[in-house]
Amino acid sequence: MQLGPSELILNADGSIYHLNLLPKDLANTIITVGDPDRVSEVSSYFDSIEVKKGKREFLTHTGHLKGKRISVISTGIGTDNIDIVLNELDALVNIDFKTRGIKKNRIRLTIVRIGTSGAIQPDIPVNSWILSELAIGFDGLLHFYENELNEYKEMENEFMAQTQWSMKKSRPYIVGFDKDLAKKFNSNRIRLGITTTNTGFYGPQGRTLRILPSECTFIKIISDFRYRDKRITNLEMETSGIYALSKLLGHRAISLNCILANRATGEFSENPKESVQELIKFTLQKIVTK
Numbered sequence: 001m002q003l004g005p006s007e008l009i010l011n012a013d014g015s016i017y018h019l020n021l022l023p024k025d026l027a028n029t030i031i032t033v034g035d036p037d038r039v040s041e042v043s044s045y046f047d048s049i050e051v052k053k054g055k056r057e058f059l060t061h062t063g064h065l066k067g068k069r070i071s072v073i074s075t076g077i078g079t080d081n082i083d084i085v086l087n088e089l090d091a092l093v094n095i096d097f098k099t100r101g102i103k104k105n106r107i108r109l110t111i112v113r114i115g116t117s118g119a120i121q122p123d124i125p126v127n128s129w130i131l132s133e134l135a136i137g138f139d140g141l142l143h144f145y146e147n148e149l150n151e152y153k154e155m156e157n158e159f160m161a162q163t164q165w166s167m168k169k170s171r172p173y174i175v176g177f178d179k180d181l182a183k184k185f186n187s188n189r190i191r192l193g194i195t196t197t198n199t200g201f202y203g204p205q206g207r208t209l210r211i212l213p214s215e216c217t218f219i220k221i222i223s224d225f226r227y228r229d230k231r232i233t234n235l236e237m238e239t240s241g242i243y244a245l246s247k248l249l250g251h252r253a254i255s256l257n258c259i260l261a262n263r264a265t266g267e268f269s270e271n272p273k274e275s276v277q278e279l280i281k282f283t284l285q286k287i288v289t290k
């Protein structure tokens with residue numbers, strides 16, 4: 001099957017529409033970050049940088065560290081951007097841009113998100129790190145794809161019952177991390193957690209500045225949720241989309257969260273830059289370890 005020009009969109013130089021990358025520009029090990037400024041914070045540790053390209057909020061640096069080729073790419077904020085990034089990353093490795101056909105031999109990308117996040121439990125300190133074992137997506141992205149991802153259906157139903165989830169919102173979906181990839185990141189500095197992916201930073205995360213969220217006790221409602229002794233640890237805005245599309249496309253993904261805010265205690269990190277920097281160094285060291 002040949003993908004038409006309105007489906008697989010290529011720029012004049014043959015690069016993919018939003019990411020502005022050619023297939024040769026991308027490594028098979030990819031770090032995603034939300035903030036475009038974080039891309040150079042990551043690549044500053046590379047031994048060499050061979051590609052620096054970007055368009056809109058999607059900035060990519062590809063280089064080598066201790067013999068390993070790595071790409072770091074910014075996704076911007078939200079799962080609507082994740083839809084673009086994951087589909088275009090996959091297209092770069094699994095679609096032949098000349099014939100516009102899907103390649104027979106598929107490449108499995110390794111995707112590691114380094115993100116910032118807010119904890120919702122009082123015992124999770126700011127500046128600590130959480131590896132998302134499960135992501136609960138409030139964004140609905142998964143529902144736009146044909147899928148049979150229903151491993152956690154019972155937990156989803158339990159979540160909707162306990163939180164009295166409004167039918168006006170999309171149905172929460174739950175997806176897990178790649179267990180084998182996660183093993184590589186084992187460390188006493190990392191705690192495993194359950195991360196919600198929210199559709200915004202203010203109302204959708206229960207924050208009030210001038211307009212009230214529909215549920216003023218949203219944080220308490222989701223922090224009280226329990227499923228077989230498991231609880232939700234933190235919230236952010238991309239992980240469920242990364243996990244869901246990685247599963248559907250056959251890639252392996254994990255998401256690392258640097259906790260900058262604690263919504264239960266009202267704290268915010270006094271040194272967010274340093275804290276994220278430490279997580280970047282930790283992640284790179286784990287990625288290059290054989």
Ligand SMILES: O=P(O)(O)O[C@H]1O[C@H](CO)[C@@H](O)[C@H]1O
Nearest residue numbers: 033034035077115116236237
């Ligand atoms: O720091 P990043 O990776 O952007 O992640 C978090 O920070 C942004 C909100 O400030 C959202 O993207 C959220 O997921």
Ligand SMILES: O=c1cc[nH]c(=O)[nH]1
Nearest residue numbers: 116117118236237261
């Ligand atoms: O509270 C927070 C902090 C970082 N990122 C989020 O999405 N929420």
